[in-house]
Each structure stands twice: as C-alpha cells, then as structure tokens.
Amino acid sequence: MAHFNRTERLELSILLKKGYSLRDVGAALARSPSSVSRELKRNSVNGDYNPIKAHHKAYVRRKYSKYQGMKVRDHPELERYLKHRLPLGWSPERTAGRWKRENKDAVQMSPQAIYRWLYSPYGQYYCMYLKYKRHRRRKRRRIKQKREIIKNRVFIDQRPLVINQRLRYGDFEADTMGRPKRASPQTLVVLRERKSRYLLARKVRRLKYSMDGFKELLYGIPVRSVTFDNGVENVRHRELGVSTYSCHPYSSWEKGQVENVIEAIREYIPKGSDLAHYSNSLISAIVNRINDTPMKCLDYQTPREVFYGRFLKRSLSTGVAFDM
Numbered sequence: 044m045a046h047f048n049r050t051e052r053l054e055l056s057i058l059l060k061k062g063y064s065l066r067d068v069g070a071a072l073a074r075s076p077s078s079v080s081r082e083l084k085r086n087s088v089n090g091d092y093n094p095i096k097a098h099h100k101a102y103v104r105r106k107y108s109k110y111q112g113m114k115v116r117d118h119p120e121l122e123r124y125l126k127h128r129l130p131l132g133w134s135p136e137r138t139a140g141r142w143k144r145e146n147k148d149a150v151q152m153s154p155q156a157i158y159r160w161l162y163s164p165y166g167q168y169y170c171m172y173l174k175y176k177r178h179r180r181r182k183r184r185r186i187k188q189k190r191e192i193i194k195n196r197v198f199i200d201q202r203p204l205v206i207n208q209r210l211r212y213g214d215f216e217a218d219t220m221g222r223p224k225r226a227s228p229q230t231l232v233v234l235r236e237r238k239s240r241y242l243l244a245r246k247v248r249r250l251k252y253s254m255d256g257f258k259e260l261l262y263g264i265p266v267r268s269v270t271f272d273n274g275v276e277n278v279r280h281r282e283l284g285v286s287t288y289s290c291h292p293y294s295s296w297e298k299g300q301v302e303n304v305i306e307a308i309r310e311y312i313p314k315g316s317d318l319a320h321y322s323n324s325l326i327s328a329i330v331n332r333i334n335d336t337p338m339k340c341l342d343y344q345t346p347r348e349v350f351y352g353r354f355l356k357r358s359l360s361t362g363v364a365f366d367m
Contacts, residue, residue, distance in 0.1 A: 046101065047074075047082050052094040055079065059092060114152060115160035121152050125160065129172045135161070193278050196289040199270060199297050206268055206288075209238045212354040213267035216301035219253050219276060220244075220308060221318055229318040231326070232256035233308070234269075235301045240338060241350035242304050244330050246318055254279040264355070270298050307333055 047055070051072055058068045065083075069076040085104075086097035115121045121142070128138045135157035143151055160166040162179055170178045206214045213236070220231040230250050234243040234257060247256040253276040257269070261283070268286040271277040272295050280287040290297040311329045312321060334350075337343040 046105075049094070049098050052082075052086075052097050055082065056092055056094040056097075113159065113163065113165075114150075114156045116163070116165055118150050118152075121150065122160070122165075125157060125166070126169065129169045132172065134174065193273060193275070193280065193289065195281060196273075197287065199288050199290050202268070202270070202288045206237070206270075211267065212236065212238050212350075213265055214238070215261070215266060215269045216298040217257055217269050217271050217277075218295075218298065218301045218305060219250060219274065220305050220312075221316070227317045227319050231308075231312075231318060232260065233301055233305055234260055235304050236346075236350060236354070237300050239346050239349040239354055240300065240304070240341065241346040241354075242330050242333050244308070244326060246321075246323060246326060250276050253277070254282055258283060272298065304333065 051074075054072060055068060058071060063071070065076045065079045068074075069079045072079070082097070083092055086092070086100045088096050088100065115125065124142055125138060128141070129135075133141070135154040139152050139154050139157060142149075158180070161170050161173070167178055170176060205211055215234045215236050217232070217234050220233050221229070228249045229246050230253065231244055232247055232253050235241065236243075243260040245256055245260060247253055261269075266283070266285045268288065269280070269283055270288045270290065271280055272290050273292050277289070280289075295302060308329060312318070312326075334347040335345050337345050341349055
C-alpha cells in the first residue's frame with residue numbers, strides 16, 4: 044500500500060473542510076475509503092487533521108519504525124525461542140502461535156515481528172530456514188493497467204450460484220503450468236472439475252496451443268463451463284463452445300481448485316523444470332496418482348471414483364457418448 048504524500052494530504056484536508064465524505068475523498072484521490080479513514084486515524088492530532096502535522100507525524104513514525112519493530116531483540120527470551128524453533132522448519136506464524144500457547148502470560152510476538160527480526164542484521168542467519176529462504180522483504184510492485192486483450196470476457200462475479208456452490212458436475216477450472224522458455228517452449232495444460240476434483244492434464248508444444256490442449260482433454264465430456272485466468276493464451280476461449288468465465292486481473296486465487304492441484308503436481312514436477320524431460324506416460328502416471336488419492340472433501344472417495352461413478356456413466360475409453 045503506497046503512503047500518502049504531502050500533496051495528497053493537503054488535498055485531503057481541503058476536501059474534508061468542504062464537507063466531502065470519505066468515499067468522495069477517496070474517489071478524488073484514487074484511494075479506497077478505508078485508506079482515507081486509516082490516514083485520518085493515524086495522523087490526526089487531538090482529533091484535528093492538519094496536513095503539515097500529519098505529514099510530520101507520518102515521517103517520524105516511519106523514521107523510527109525499524110527500532111519499534113525490534114520487539115524480539117528487546118526480549119532475549121523471544122530471541123532464544125526463535126533460534127531454537129526456526130531451525131526445526133517452523134514458520135513464523137507457527138512459532139508465534141506456539142509461543143502464545145506455551146507462554147500465555149509472557150510478552151507476545153506476532154509473525155510480523157518475527158519477520159522484522161529475521162530481516163534485520165540479527166536474524167539474517169535464520170532466514171535460511173524459511174520456506175522461500177528470502178533474506179529481505181519482497182517489494183510490492185505497482186500493478187500497471189493493461190489494454191484488454193481477451194475479448195468477450197464474462198468475469199467470475201457473474202458466474203451462476205450453481206457453479207460457485209458446486210451443486211452440479213461439469214464445471215471446470217483451467218490453467219497452464221510452467222513458464223515456457225525459448226529453448227524449451229513446452230507447457231502443461233491443466234483442468235480440474237470443481238465438484239469431483241478430477242484432474243486432466245497434458246503437454247502442449249507451445250503456450251499458444253493451450254486452447255487446443257484444453258479442447259482435446261475435454262473432448263467427449265459433457266462440459267457445462269470453464270473458468271480461466273487472464274493469460275493471453277486464453278484469448279480463444281470461445282472456441283470451446285461452452286460458457287466461459289474469467290477471474291479478475293491478478294486474482295488467480297478465484298480459481299482455487301486448479302491452483303491447488305497445480306501445487307500437488309509441483310511435488311513431482313518442481314517449478315522451473317524442463318517439461319521436455321517428462322514423458323507423456325510419466326505425466327499420465329502423476330495425474331493418475333492424484334486422481335486415485337482419497338480426499339476428505341469427497342468423504343474419502345477418490346476424484347476418479349466420483350468423476351466416473353457419479354458424473355460419467357461409462358468409461359472414457361469406450362468412446363460412447365456419456366449420460367449425466
């Protein structure tokens with residue numbers, strides 16, 4: 044979240060004096076109403092918002108934030124606990140939660156406080172035990188507005204309730220896995236049926252052939268809808284001949300089913316792997332293992348059992364039209 048600058052604080056003060064609501068102020072400054080409200084709460088003095096005093100107050104807070112964030116360093120018992128637990132592979136969230144459970148009456152630490160300590164000179168050594176082994180906070184990049192590439196999109200908030208609540212079979216989520224490189228342009232197209240959690244996946248020669256891969260995977264299956272992200276490879280989405288929906292830009296979590304199954308595939312095909320080293324038979328074996336694993340959300344049935352037993356009446360290998 045970007046901080047308010049001096050000019051924005053001056054404009055904020057003027058708009059408030061003119062009687063503008065927080066929502067109108069936010070619209071004028073291209074900020075959310077919650078950001079405006081937060082600025083007023085943090086930087087008002089005695090209930091009055093003065094732009095000069097507010098700017099100075101924010102400056103002082105940021106100047107000393109590094110010191111204020113070193114709560115762990117100021118309490119040796121917290122630091123000793125971290126040095127003992129982090130090497131065990133515990134995340135900062137688990138470490139903070141466990142400390143609170145074991146020491147309810149002692150001084151507490153949040154996961155954010157642990158990260159501040161880790162990213163300081165005092166905790167750098169222990170960053171090697173983090174999952175992603177980062178030694179500094181990752182900077183947030185501002186999202187650039189892009190022109191519309193995918194025409195005739197229907198966004199996910201217009202998707203019917205029957206799909207959102209998984210009340211029927213035949214609704215799929217789609218994605219591609221692997222970032223193609225010039226030397227190895229192959230990618231994996233992945234589909235997952237929302238209700239049964241059944242996985243379909245195969246390699247394609249290049250990212251631009253993704254839609255061809257989706258069509259081949261879905262051939263002969265009574266598909267009701269497919270939900271995509273906003274990747275340029277989905278520009279031909281209407282070729283599927285079914286209802287298609289798009290996640291909002293930079294919101295791939297809205298198709299969480301396929302995102303989760305890609306994480307499962309990553310256990311066998313790590314990120315950055317060259318798909319040319321994975322044969323079609325090996326990829327089929329990985330897909331079969333995932334489809335044959337019982338799931339709690341399916342009452343410990345496998346996705347294959349639900350997909351074939353409740354959705355399709357006959358095996359795909361028969362080549363006969365399927366009944367619902």
